[in-house]
Amino acid sequence: MSQVKVKRRIPSPKDLAQLLRFRKIILSPRKRRLTRALTIYDLRDIAKRRTPQAPFDYTDGGADTETSLTRARAAYEKLEFQPKILLNVKDVDLSVQMLGKKMSMPLGIAPTGFTRMMQTEGEYAGACAAADAGIPFTLSTMGTRSIEDVAKAAPTGRNWFQLYMWKDRDRSMALVDRAKEAGFDTLVLTVDVPVAGARLRDVRNGMTIPPSLTSKTILNAIPRPAWWINFLTTDPLKFASLDSWNGTVAELLDSMFDPTVTYEDLKWIRGQWNGSLVVKGIQNVDDAVMSIDAGADAIILSNHGGRQLDRAPVPLHLLPEVVKAVGNKAEVHVDTGIMHGADVVAALASGAKFTWIGRAYLYGLMAGGKPGVDRTLEILRTQISRTMKLLGARTVAELNPDHVRFIARYSDK
Template sequence: MCSISPMGQLKVSRRFPGVKELAGLMRFRKPILNGRKRRLSRALTIYDLRDIAKRRTPKAPFDYTDGGADTESSLTRARQTFENIEFQPRILRDVSIVDTSVTMLGKTMAMPIGIAPTGFTRMMQTEGEYAGATAARDAGIPYTLSTMGTRSIEDVAKIAPDGRNWFQLYMWKDRDRSMALVERAKAAGFDTLVLTVDVPVAGARLRDVRNGMTIPPSLTSKTILNAIPRPAWWMNFLTTDPLKFASLDSWKGTVAELLDSMFDPTVTFEDLNWIRGQWDGNLVVKGIQNVEDAVLAQKAGADAITLSNHGGRQLDRAPVPYLLIPEVRKAVGEKFEIHVDTGIMHGADVVAAIAAGANFTWIGRAYLYGLMAGGKEGVDRSLEILRTQMVRTMKLLGARSLAELNPSHIKQITR
């Protein structure tokens, strides 16, 4: 109740609240006793997961994951481009049900997001490839095992036999050894080979050089000091299987030395034709960065291409893959599958890529931050965050399915 005093002031009359009334207002949440679950439940965005990951992972492996080449502009620009999208929403459509499923290379996936190949994944967090493969299976999306994986093809097939597992190949100087891996992937039931073509030489990953990053991580006074606030990571590292490349011979040295000694800078489109002849499953060429190469890969018999600058880890100042989509779509036609990665940190980024004309997207860091924040459950969380963001964005855009998304939903603003 209010009254007006003789001086013309508004007076609010007060009362004592009843106990019952107070009790009705109390909403104490049940504490989550499991530390991992508690941490992850607080993460609402991929950047939140990144913050947790940074706190829990030693500097060298965190920077190896987080960083890019040289000035890191290829990654920064890709993320910035997604942020500079202005959506053009449509209203008054019934969006009570939104379908995020998509048919990609012959199979239906729950959403247009897959886990991209990432090397040395057990170094980020001990559950590594197993976490990625099982989280992808549970979410109904594909998982790609890297040539530089820390679990073997057979072990990944065993942990997620009902998942859609793909194998990523780097062409080695020794072709027979490359093809032996391809044979193993085929025998293990992997339905797709991803040929990565943007590593004729290792990118200049300056953070790794500055951190003195080696594989496996070495114990120096600097790393030991950095380990003190991150005991869980070190406990995992020291008490689980030794870290090694499961598909390669053991290696002691820097990542750049490893890449340079193994990978073949002489690979050409001839080799792509040759691989096409060897592999009868789906072939995806990953690392395409212009229209002409997209068309050449299509002519060489690729089933799909991935527009990618390797998450900004190779060439600095590289094209932003997302921006290539419209022109590449025009050149390869409506039926050919275009996949895209680099810079995806939000479900809305995925929605924009599909609206621009891509069929599918891939994530590297977005899942690795989840992994470092909380193993398999962390990857589950990152996929759940992206899915929730996608669904909300689609509803707000008035799109009930991916097929309803089109270029009229997006505009690029310049800053």
């Protein structure tokens, strides 16, 4: 039996030098951890290490059993892409026209409440990162910076204002007038919160505004000194819509939200606002059509990030049916469950005009302030571009239902 004879030699220093390559030293701890984050889940892991449990769980959790959130994620994970080959995809254009303006990519930052609880830069980080990236930023009624301060922080950005209708209608519309005066070009009316959802993580954590210093929170804070130093040495929390609050999040929401809002109110708001009007929280076809008939320029299919109704419809699953019913009457956007650029591509291929992120943005914020939000958007932009190239799509307009196939809705099969 013949044997292969391999000639041996002693490697030279030059040979070893080619094999031994050391990672570039990054002196800044924040830059170092963000550079090593390759996915949104990496940013989530960093955020969890750096943020006390109560504000992290407020971001991370859903309502009741969190089934709505779990199903929304599973919808993206259980679809199958259908790539097309032998197409020139050297250059990919991610830009889209959305409500009359060109956005650099089909992704925006959705409204999130109590944002400075997650990290002290809060809405400033989100608005400035969005402006730098050429995408829209939405300030929540429950935001922790004022309308005017966000406009000053990101004067060149496309700033939107999200409205909850309060029991005090005059106070609600005063916010709308302030947003108009500050140059916000779009109003987002959120319609899926007649009452606050049962966010059990918040109840168990005793989530209050401002955070309560109990023995549990103090012990939880010991390994997270940077968060507390930032929180205690910067200006107190200020809200976009009210001066102060001492109590739980659920108590605040239930004290403010108006469960009597109807389509007549939507029509009335349409008459008060001369910019673009978006209705957020649509969860069935009939409401999509009726909202557009009442004056909406766009609708956002959303179950509030799984934070309101448990076992709510999955926005991605609802998307094709709504797009078919709506036609060209208005734009259809989607949020909830987007954690990867491929999720964005899947939504666009399924018919969405635009997509929105909430948690993904907040994970980046908690991981590293404004540079962390920049990293979130950089990761997603890279993933969107790569996925489109692998599918054979050179522009967002080329994405279509032929590119995706839903394997299963809820089963593990």
